[in-house]
Amino acid sequence: MSGPRRLEKEEKRPPAAPLFLLAVLLSSGAFGQNALQAASSLPHPIVFCQLPVEETVELEPRAGGMLRADYGEGGRLVVLEPDGGSRILTADFHSACDPDVSFDGGRILFAGKRRGGDAWNIWEIDADGSDLRQVTRERHDCRSPIYLSTFYTITSTEPWYTILFVRDDGVLNEEGSATGTSLYTVRLDGSELRRITFNLSNENDPFLMPDGLVLFAGWQHRASVEWPRGRVSLFGIHTDGIDYSLFGGLQGSRIQHMPAVGVEGRVLFVEADSLGWDGAGSLASIRTQRPHYTYRRLTDPRAGLFHSPSPLADGSFLVSRRPADGSGTHGIHRLDADDGHPELIYDAPHSHELLAKALAPRRQPDGRSSTVRPESPTGKLYCLNAYESDGRMAPALEPGTIRRVRVIEGLPPSGDELDDTSSETSAAAVQGAAAGRRLLGEAPVEADGSFHVDIPADLPVQLQILDDNGMALSTCGWIWTRPREFRGCIGCHEDPELTPENRFVEAAGRAADQMTPQAGSRRSVTFRQQVMPIIEARCASCHGQPDAPLPFLAGAGENKAGDAFTALMDAEGGYIDPGRARTSYLIWLLFGRDTSRPWDRERAVARDVPASHLDLLDDDEIRTLVEWIDLGARWDMVPPPAAVSQGDSP
Secondary structure (H helix, E strand, O other): OHHHHHHHHHHHOOOOOHHHHHHHHHHOOHHHHHHHHHHHOOOOOEEEEEEEHHHOOOOOOEHHHOEOOOOOOOOEEEEEOOOOOEEEOOOOOOEEEEEEEOOOOOEEEEEEEOOOOOOOEEEEEEOOOOOOEEOOOOOOOEEEEEEEEEEEEOOOOOOEEEEEEEEEEEEEOOOOOOEEEEEEEEEOOOOOOEEOOOOOOEEEEEEEOOOOOEEEEEEEOOOOOOOOOOEEEEEEEOOOOOOOEEOOOOOOOOEEEEEEEOHHHEEEEEEEOOOOOOOOEEEEEEEOOOOOOOOEEOOOHHHOEEEEEEEOOOOOEEEEEEOOOOOOOOEEEEEOOOOOOEEEEEOOOOEEEEEEEEOOOOOOOOOEEEOOOOOOOEEEEEEOOOOOOOOOOOOOOOOOOOOEEEEEEEEOOOOOOOOOOOHHHHHHHHHOOOOEEEEEEEEEOOOOOOEEEEEEOOOOEEEEEEOOOOOEEEEOOOEOOOOOOEEEEOOOOOOOOOOOOOOOOHHHHOOOEEOOOOHHHOEOOOHHHHHHHHHHHHHHHHHOOOOOOOOOOOOOOHHHHHHHHHHHHOOOOOOOOOOOHHHOHHHHHHHOOOOOOHHHOOOOOOOOOOOOOOOOOOHHHHHHHHHHHHOOOOOOOOOOOOOOOOOOOO
16 A cells, blocks of 8 residues: 555655756756855755645635635655755655754754645654654644743753644634634653643644744634624743733734744734635734834735745745745745845745745743643633723723623534524524533622632633623633633733733732632523523514514424524624624613614614513513623524634624
């Protein structure tokens, strides 16, 4: 079996000998000569992934252009010397991609497959091609490894080295459109595998910053009018998973990924509003000193599609680039980060050259210590003042507006299919395959805006601040606490570059509110289980007849629940705004008034609100409907995975 596979693999690839690579450059006239001259100007060799064009022609982006394709099949690692010579490092691999260079410049981490049917795993090899070692042996794909500095805990006798990589979670992401991915760390001997991020969507492109913080791209599905499917933004995190926070603000395009930090704190990244198969786009930059206020577009879209920037010691960056119309192949360039001018280094006509890194020593960041204790079941989450907000990210609220905070657990979409002939299937198709939610509980918010809760560790949660009617005023993206972490924020989506006032908040003077119910007792609020019984008891007598006022709910038994759900969720009817009870017309009818807020005007449609539904439901029933909508207006906790998500978070 191995002979035919190897022959097929070799037939797919362009010739690999160094003489062929030189011949390609020389045969292209001035282009080839310029490339050789540029390569000779590099003080060190570079390593990159060379991907045959034929392996990419049928690739499509994932999640409707929010995520790039899982490219890399048939790829190989190539080392290019300053004199133009080259050598292949991974000739015995079916596929190799994602190189990272050790601090001393002598070793290379990469993602590889020995055979075509293997999962991607992490390998290490010396820069001269010797001493190949397998690091991970996972059945789910492991990609984009990076070297980390030393790590130690209070109980360790000496520090040790770890690496970080992106691993397939094996479950669907939040909207059910692709498999989720998270960040993991592991020792170089493959031991002590630890997950450090718990977002319900996708994390990619980790980069170790000079201060030891990991910068990466994360998809937060917190929808808005401008970005109904959320954004892929830059986030920072410590190597033990604590202090996860937004790094680059909400500036620029809706997808920002592939970050790289150069000298003097310049962060280069790729951005676009929708991705092609490779994720290429324009280049932009921010500064580590003030990342939320230093955004700058570096290249015009007409300048080309850029990919995978990587810093050089002189302040310039290696970057891959291809024509702006998407034709041609990626070649490696050296980019002046001040003027955005790319200088060609290497480009072969039958392959893409991606993810170039300098094979050179670099400064090792300081090691990190950690107080995370894996045996601890909880972590604490506190807020100094929920009224403190950044107007670009959250509404400003008057003191006294916020009464409580709701803590919500996130559940990945189920992979279970429903019977195609059932009314439940058509109803769930309206909902889509978005993540489920369960209530961990509610806690009071003090008069000074502070709160303090104890929550299960390593669990994705959302916080909703509530008004006196129990309706969510604002919802955060997915966050978490690590075991024994004390995670705090200044306010509710506050300006992250502010320093908090030096004062003792009221919530700190008492024990944390416990939000740690056992999994079996966590309450979900879905249409089929909690809302339909209310409709049958309170609404069917008027809305269940053929000549009934709209919406026609036909609430006469379980087999009619799907039709009732579809009628309420119908976009033309506009009765439900998933994730926002305050802007849902159904809630307006029950309260007899428009319950939207000033910042909702772009979402809330001006409509007459008759007083005909006042006192129709009791307080508990109204609360159930409010919770149902604020938690995303779920049909059930078992959505079909093939449906399209609507994006249900404010």
